[in-house]
Amino acid sequence: MWKLVVGFIVFAAAALYMISQGGDIDMGGEKHGIESHGPAHDASAPASAAAAPASDASAAK
Structure with missing residues (x-):
């Protein structure tokens, strides 16, 4: 029984260390x-912002 307790303590200590x-x-x-x-979500914002002026330019023609 004491081996189980010692094994659990060693395993828990190793897990917390990792x-x-x-x-x-x-x-x-x-x-x-x-x-x-x-x-990663913020990186896609400039791409959509860059696409917006292109659509505005085509609407102005």
Whole structure:
């Protein structure tokens, strides 16, 4: 029985060590919504903004 307790403590310590060395880890679960997209979503904004003047130019003709 004591071997199980010691094994659990060693496993838990190893898991916590690996998690702490992992960097920015989000343990919040699944994300739904616009705030879950992060920087990748912001990168698509200039592309859509650049496309808008092109459509305005064709409408001005």
